[in-house]
Amino acid sequence: MSDETAAEPVAGYLQTTHWSLPQFLLVFGVGLVVSLLATIVATTLGGDDLSVQAFAIIFGAQSLGSLGTMWWLSRTRGSGSLRDDFGLRLDLSDFWAIFAGFGLQIGLALLTAPLVYLFFGDDPPQQQVSEIAGSSSSLGDAVLIVLALGLLAPLTEEMMFRGMLLSRAARALSRTASIVVTAATFALIHLLDPSALIYLPGLFVIGVVLALVSLRRGDLSLAIPIHAGINLTAALLLLFGDELVDWAEEQQEQLQGLIHLFFS
Numbered sequence: 001m002s003d004e005t006a007a008e009p010v011a012g013y014l015q016t017t018h019w020s021l022p023q024f025l026l027v028f029g030v031g032l033v034v035s036l037l038a039t040i041v042a043t044t045l046g047g048d049d050l051s052v053q054a055f056a057i058i059f060g061a062q063s064l065g066s067l068g069t070m071w072w073l074s075r076t077r078g079s080g081s082l083r084d085d086f087g088l089r090l091d092l093s094d095f096w097a098i099f100a101g102f103g104l105q106i107g108l109a110l111l112t113a114p115l116v117y118l119f120f121g122d123d124p125p126q127q128q129v130s131e132i133a134g135s136s137s138s139l140g141d142a143v144l145i146v147l148a149l150g151l152l153a154p155l156t157e158e159m160m161f162r163g164m165l166l167s168r169a170a171r172a173l174s175r176t177a178s179i180v181v182t183a184a185t186f187a188l189i190h191l192l193d194p195s196a197l198i199y200l201p202g203l204f205v206i207g208v209v210l211a212l213v214s215l216r217r218g219d220l221s222l223a224i225p226i227h228a229g230i231n232l233t234a235a236l237l238l239l240f241g242d243e244l245v246d247w248a249e250e251q252q253e254q255l256q257g258l259i260h261l262f263f264s
Helices: 021-046 052-076 084-088 097-120 126-135 140-173 173-193 194-217 223-264
Strands: none
Touching: 021 052, 021 140, 052 084, 052 140, 084 140, 097 194, 097 223, 140 173, 140 194, 173 194, 173 223, 194 223
């Protein structure tokens, strides 16, 4: 491929509707404003420490605000089809990609662990969602966390970042530039929680992978389940991390006992 061809915009990716950057910012802004209003209500009623239920309400309100705005834009500025306008296509045959998300999240955690340890030792900063998940005490709390992180977040963020922003970038930039710009934006927006700073490299890599599979498929049919797998892995580790560590240590002790029994 020549340099001239490589610099050409990406043709054909979700071009039924030509979304603009202001429209993307509108979707993001509505979700942010709705979440702030929900936060005010939640803290007024429940105090400064957010419960899992309050988090679910706030995150749900943010997601529904953004999803509702995208639905309205599709009806008034687009074709009226969420599939054509945002690439929203889900097929059971693609749900294997959830396990690809599991693998990607675990791989990134292992790769970035030395960096986290270098800067923060054994006490890395905890994102707010980690602290909230750590306070969960019931099956209902766990279900709310899984629904918020494993369903609402992947759906909303993929429609926004890969459905709107990537399709906009694809009209003006080369394939590589579109991927880099949207992945960087995806990572940097997570700095709304400053504790996410140390996780920016991993978030950028995730953004690159999700942009690549979206461009390859021409829709979000793989990006959504991969994103869901990434978030579900994080949610399960947050909710059951201590139990998993205890189980692993117990298996290790039993294995060592067997080795000692047979080889001593």
